[in-house]
Amino acid sequence: MPGGGALAGNLLGFGRMLRRAGLPLGPAELLAGGEALTRVDIGDHRQAKAALRATLVHRREHFEIFDQAFDLFWRAPDPSARGATEAGEQLDRAPAAARRVSEALGSSATAAPPPPGEARLDAVLTVSGGEQLRRMDFDAMTAAEIDAAKQEIRRLVLPLDARPTRRFRPDANGRRADLRATLRASLRQGGEVLDIRHSKRVTRPPPLVVICDVSGSMSRYAQILLHFVHAVTNDRDRVASFLFGTRLTNITRQLHHRDAEVAFEMVGQVVPDWSGGTRIGEALDRFNHDWSRRVLGQGAVVLLITDGLERGGAEELARLAAATDRLRQSCRRLIWLNPLLRYAGFQPKSQGVRTMLPLVHEHRPVHNIDSLRSLVETLSAPHARGRMP
Structure with a gap:
């Protein structure tokens, strides 16, 4: 990454926080962000913010989340210290975007790997947790809960009530005698009607x-x-x-x-x-x-x-x-x-x-x-x- 050193490490940490807040972010965006910072005066807060916003954000609805994350992440010199204090203080009184960013930053400061040999049980979607998630208002969800809700929503199947149409298709067990198909089949038998063809009405879900x-x-x-x-x-x-x-x-x-x-x-x-x-x-x-x-x-x-x-x-x-x-x-x-x-x-x-x-x-x-x-x-x-x- 252009610039290297502490700037590269801070940019990687900022990218991880944005991903935890729900932004689709990958290595290509981080590389572009690092390159953009070399083209502006990184001592100017507004220039640095505009450069990263132009390279890391692709959707209009993520602008507010990015702004909150940038102001919170780049304000204090020690990310771990500010994550433990400011994220917790702002969590209850912040709007939706700020709450997601605060929780994403707080999780980066408080999350720690489990001790060696100790098994950790992932109970995010257990019975009680799943019930709570299904009843929770979308507007009150954290970034992690929104991700879990999206996974649940993608699994929903919508088999709309099938409705009869005007079309028919051949079916040996159909209840409607198909005179036209019967006559066509008789032509292959010299005009003798040896079998009555049947059809059934086609059903399909409405638009x-x-x-x-x-x-x-x-x-x-x-x-x-x-x-x-x-x-x-x-x-x-x-x-x-x-x-x-x-x-x-x-x-x-x-x-x-x-x-x-x-x-x-x-x-x-x-x-x-x-x-x-x-x-x-x-x-x-x-x-x-x-x-x-x-x-x-x-x-x-x-x-x-x-x-x-x-x-x-x-x-x-x-x-x-x-x-x-x-x-x-x-x-x-x-x-x-x-x-x-x-x-x-x-x-x-x-x-x-x-x-x-x-x-x-x-x-x-x-x-x-x-x-x-x-x-x-x-x-x-x-x-x-x-x-x-």
Whole structure:
């Protein structure tokens, strides 16, 4: 690494802390960071921070974590001393990003290898720990708990309720006599009908459409829920995914990449309004106009992930009502997933929530692993035929 010496060692330690905080970081980024530090005045705090941020961070949602980590790591001369003191002091009162960074730095100071000959039991996902993890709110999780939750989410399987289609396929045990196939077979026997061919109706799961809010109030939940959407996208066909803040973005093609980190990096490059404002009515109106006829055929199920906090005036609320109603009429099931339902005393006081609530088929929480498991069970269960009321 250019520079070598203490600078290289500190940069490696900083990289380890960023990885513990959840940033995808490898040797290539650290080498680029070391090279960038040789091109700036490392005595200038802002120049050094900008150089490392440009080379070590690839996704917009990681900027806040990097800023917290840089300010905490490079402030004191002794990483072990500051990790044991400042991390513990800031843990309870820090926001989410700062809490993840503080715990990552604290773990580097307190973690020690086990004594020789002593066995260490890894009980991260034991029964009690697993139950606690499944019930924990995504917004309250530490970096290690988020990693464990992502692993659990990737293992969720979503076998949507198969629906009959208009197509038939040959089947010897089918209940429908296939006259056309029978006549074709008789031609090979000189016109004699020796056997009646049968067919059965083809069944397949309906299309799944995910429309997820990535505004500032939803960004933390969206980051984790995208792992669920990515797993579902790569496990089945006919899944379409969209993100919206102030505009609507189709990310279906990006999520088809098998590697989750690569897929999310590609998503970050095409989504310009992550953690910004929100215009729910405008986004749903744009979806209805540009995409509904393409992806909502054959009894599609729509998952709308948002907190419903539309900040527009009366005109925007009217637009939200019209767009939500049209979306409901265009699909078989419109399921609203709202992280605000994690509160036991939730009341629909927001104008946006009041507008949308009567226009959806279901309103469900989505704030922890248990809520996702409940959603999977609901979507997998046989449902009444025909359009929802």
